[in-house]
Structures are given as C-alpha cells and as structure tokens.
Amino acid sequence: MQCPxxxxxxxxxxxxxxALADQIxxxxxxxxxxxxxxxxxxxxxxxxxxxxxxxxxxxxxxxxAAIAADLRAFIAYINSVEDLAEQHGDRTTADTLDxxxxxxxxxxxxFESYLGKA
Numbered sequence: 001m002q003c004p005x006x007x008x009x010x011x012x013x014x015x016x017x018x019a020l021a022d023q024i025x026x027x028x029x030x031x032x033x034x035x036x037x038x039x040x041x042x043x044x045x046x047x048x049x050x051x052x053x054x055x056x057x058x059x060x061x062x063x064x065a066a067i068a069a070d071l072r073a074f075i076a077y078i079n080s081v082e083d084l085a086e087q088h089g090d091r092t093t094a095d096t097l098d099x100x101x102x103x104x105x106x107x108x109x110x111f112e113s114y115l116g117k118a
Contacts, residue, residue, distance in 0.1 A: 071108035
C-alpha cells in the first residue's frame with residue numbers, strides 16, 4: 001500500500017506514542033502516590049482499554065481520522081476522571097490530567113489539521 005505522507009505520518013505517530021508512554025508513566029506514578037495499583041501487565045491494560053485496535057491496516061487518511069477520534073474520546077474520559085479528582089479535592093491529580101488533556105487536544109487538532117478538518 002502506498003502512502004504519500006508516510007514519512008510525515010511516521011514521525012507524528014512516533015511522537016504520539018512517545019508522548020503517550022510518558023503520560024501513562026506520569027499517571028501510573030500518580031496512582032501509586034495515591035496508594036493505588038496501576039495495571040502492570042498487557043492483559044490488565046487490554047482488559048481496561050476503552051479504545052479498540054483497528055482490525056486491519058487502514059489507509060493513511062482513515063488511520064489519521066481514527067487516531068484523532070480516539071484522542072477526542074480519550075480526552076472526554078480524562079475530563080470525567082479529572083472532575084472526579086477535583087470532587088475529591090485531589091488537585092495534583094487533576095493538574096496532571098489537565099496537562100495530559102491539553103497535550104492530547106493539541107495532537108488531535110494536528111491530526112485533524114492534516115485532514116483539513118481543523
């Protein structure tokens with residue numbers, strides 16, 4: 001399958017998964033400081049996931065649209081968890097999630113801009 005934007009997309013996808021790994025680590029550390037236990041195995045993470053994998057390799061624009069939609073869904077979930085943290089007076093967790101949400105919103109906007117939808 002040809003992908004005219006391969007190099008651009010590959011770079012952006014790499015930046016996204018690197019950022020997500022850092023954000024997941026920050027959230028897991030926050031969970032630990034609150035005496036919780038974050039999921040530690042792939043099976044645990046998979047059982048808790050809210051975003052499903054694509055069943056096949058998608059065309060570039062479809063993939064970018066799916067990623068943007070997934071980021072928007074994740075942002076909505078982060079908002080609900082941030083609200084819960086604020087209701088419990090946990091400003092540090094809310095601030096952590098606020099930073100994650102802002103970064104993901106910027107990345108969603110970038111992918112939407114790639115598609116000419118922003």
